[in-house]
Amino acid sequence: MRTVKLLIDGQLVDGHKNTDVINPATGKMFMQIPLASENQALEAIAAAKRAFPAWAATKIEDRQAMLSKLADRLQENAEEFARVLVKEQGKPLAEAAAEVLYTEAFMRYFAAYDAGVETIQDDDDLQVEVYRKPLGVVVGIAPWNLPLLIGANKLGPALVTGNTVVLKPAPTTSATSLMLGELAKDIFPAGVINIIADENDLGAILSSHPDVAKVSFTGSTVTGRKVAGTAASSLKRLTLELGGNDAGIVLDDVDIGKIAERIFAGAFMNCGQVCIALKRLYVHESQYDEMCDTLATIANNAIVGDGLDNGVQIGPLQNIIQYKKAQKYLEAGARDGKIIAGGDVLNRQGYFVQPTIVRDIDDSSPLVSEEQFAPILPIIKYSDLDEVISRANDSEYGLGGSVWSSNVARAKRVATQISSGTVWINHHLHFSPHIPFSGAKQSGMGVEFSREGISEFTQCSVISVSK
Numbered sequence: 001m002r003t004v005k006l007l008i009d010g011q012l013v014d015g016h017k018n019t020d021v022i023n024p025a026t027g028k029m030f031m032q033i034p035l036a037s038e039n040q041a042l043e044a045i046a047a048a049k050r051a052f053p054a055w056a057a058t059k060i061e062d063r064q065a066m067l068s069k070l071a072d073r074l075q076e077n078a079e080e081f082a083r084v085l086v087k088e089q090g091k092p093l094a095e096a097a098a099e100v101l102y103t104e105a106f107m108r109y110f111a112a113y114d115a116g117v118e119t120i121q122d123d124d125d126l127q128v129e130v131y132r133k134p135l136g137v138v139v140g141i142a143p144w145n146l147p148l149l150i151g152a153n154k155l156g157p158a159l160v161t162g163n164t165v166v167l168k169p170a171p172t173t174s175a176t177s178l179m180l181g182e183l184a185k186d187i188f189p190a191g192v193i194n195i196i197a198d199e200n201d202l203g204a205i206l207s208s209h210p211d212v213a214k215v216s217f218t219g220s221t222v223t224g225r226k227v228a229g230t231a232a233s234s235l236k237r238l239t240l241e242l243g244g245n246d247a248g249i250v251l252d253d254v255d256i257g258k259i260a261e262r263i264f265a266g267a268f269m270n271c272g273q274v275c276i277a278l279k280r281l282y283v284h285e286s287q288y289d290e291m292c293d294t295l296a297t298i299a300n301n302a303i304v305g306d307g308l309d310n311g312v313q314i315g316p317l318q319n320i321i322q323y324k325k326a327q328k329y330l331e332a333g334a335r336d337g338k339i340i341a342g343g344d345v346l347n348r349q350g351y352f353v354q355p356t357i358v359r360d361i362d363d364s365s366p367l368v369s370e371e372q373f374a375p376i377l378p379i380i381k382y383s384d385l386d387e388v389i390s391r392a393n394d395s396e397y398g399l400g401g402s403v404w405s406s407n408v409a410r411a412k413r414v415a416t417q418i419s420s421g422t423v424w425i426n427h428h429l430h431f432s433p434h435i436p437f438s439g440a441k442q443s444g445m446g447v448e449f450s451r452e453g454i455s456e457f458t459q460c461s462v463i464s465v466s467k
C-alpha cells in the first residue's frame with residue numbers, strides 16, 4: 001500500500017497517529033495517512049518562520065526556478081497523482097488527470113511572476129517607486145473538492161513572492177497534497193514548504209497563530225467567517241474563497257441543442273461539488289419544457305460509477321456527510337418540485353447519487369436557495385427578465401453565474417446586472433490562472449489568480465524620493 005508522510009522543516013515525518021482514507025466509490029479504506037499533532041502544527045509554523053528571512057532574500061529567479069521544478073516533477077508523476085486523486089476524491093479519471101494538468105499549468109503561471117519595481121512617478125518633484133515585499137508565514141487551508149489544485153494555488157503565489165508556507169488540506173483528501181510534499185522536499189530549502197494533515201482540528205490553531213501573516217482559505221462560508229474572526233486579533237491578511245449558489249439565466253432566444261450539454265457539464269462536473277458549479281437554472285417559459293426534457297435525457301444517459309472504470313462521467317459524492325446532505329436535497333426536490341431524471345441513490349457500495357433534474361420548483365425550496373453541492377439541478381421557470389435578474393441576485397452568495405443567449409450584446413446587458421465575481425456568457429465554470437477570481441457578498445474576500453491575486457501575497461511598499 002502507498003504510504004505518505006508529513007513535510008515539516010524539510011523532513012518527511014510520521015504523524016502522532018494514522019487515519020484511514022476512504023475511497024468514496026467503495027466506502028472502504030484504500031490507504032492510510034499520518035495526522036499531525038498540535039505540536040507538529042506549531043513546529044511547522046516555527047520552521048516556516050525560521051526559513052522566511054533567507055527565502056525572502058533569495059533571488060526571484062531562483063524562487064521561480066524551484067517552483068518550475070516542482071511543476072516538472074508533478075508532470076513526471078501525473079499519472080500516479082491522477083489515480084490517487086480518483087481514489088481519495090471520487091472524480092472520474094479524466095477529470096482527475098485534468099486537475100493534475102491544471103495544477104501544473106497554474107504553478108507554471110505563478111512561477112513566471114515577477115512584480116519588479118514599479119515607478120509610478122518620476123518628474124522634477126518626485127521619484128516614487130512601488131516595491132512588493134513578502135508578508136512572512138502564509139497558512140493555506142483547502143477543501144475536499146479540488147484538493148490538489150486548490151492547495152497548489154495557495155503554495156504557488158505565496159512561494160514566488162517570497163513567503164514561506166504551511167499548507168493544510170481537508171481531512172478526507174490529504175493524500176495528493178502530502179504526495180506533493182514528497183516532491184517539494186528535495187527542491188525547496190527546509191521550512192519553506194510544510195504540508196500537514198489533520199482531522200479537522202488544526203485549522204483554527206494555524207489560522208489564529210500570531211506568527212502567521214496571512215491566511216489563504218478556501219472552504220465554506222461558515223468556516224470562512226470563523227477564520228476571519230480568529231485572524232482579527234493580529235490583523236492577518238486574508239483571502240477567503242467561500243461558498244456559492246451560481247444561477248444560470250437562459251434567455252428566450254437560445255438554441256437548446258447547442259447549449260444543453262454545456263449547461264449539464266457546468267452543473268454536474270465533479271459530481272456537482274464545485275464552488276462555481278451551476279446550481280440553479282432559470283429558463284424562460286417559452287423554452288422551459290424543451291430545456292427540462294433535454295437535460296433530463298442527458299442526465300439519464302450519464303454513466304455513473306467508480307471513477308477508475310472506463311467511460312464513467314460522474315463519480316460518487318466525496319464523503320459520507322455530503323452524501324447524507326445530498327439525500328436531504330433529493331427529498332426537498334421530490335417534495336417541492338417534480339423529479340424528471342434520477343432522484344435516488346445508487347443501490348451499491350459507496351456514496352453514489354443519480355444525476356437528478358428537478359422541474360416545477362421555485363426559489364423557496366432549499367434545493368434552490370441553498371448551496372446543494374451535489375448532482376441535483378433545479379430548473380425554475382420565469383417569464384420576466386428584470387424579475388429573474390433580481391431573483392438570481394437574491395442570495396447571500398455571489399461567486400459566479402451565467403447568461404445564455406444567441407445575442408451576446410443582450411446577454412452582456414444581463415450579465416452586468418448580476419452581483420457576482422464572475423459571469424460567463426454561453427458557458428459556465430471556466431477559470432484560468434491569468435483571470436482574476438473572486439467572490440462577491442458572502443462568497444469571499446479578496447482575489448485569487450492573475451497578477452492582482454498574486455499581489456495579495458505581498459505588502460505594497462512605497463519609496464518616495466524628493467528631488
Ligand code: NAD
Nearest residue numbers: 142143144169170200203204219220223241242243244275
Ligand atoms: P469546510 O469549510 O468545512 O472546510 C474547509 C477547510 O477548513 C478544511 O481543510 C477544514 O479542515 C478547515 N477548517 C475547519 N474548521 C476550521 C477552522 N475553525 N479554522 C480554520 N480552518 C478550518 O469546507 P469543505 O466542506 O471542505 O468544502 C466545501 C465548501 O468549500 C463549499 O461551500 C464550497 O463552495 C467551498 N469552496 C469554495 C471555493 C472557492 O474558490 N470559492 C472552492 C472550492 C470550495
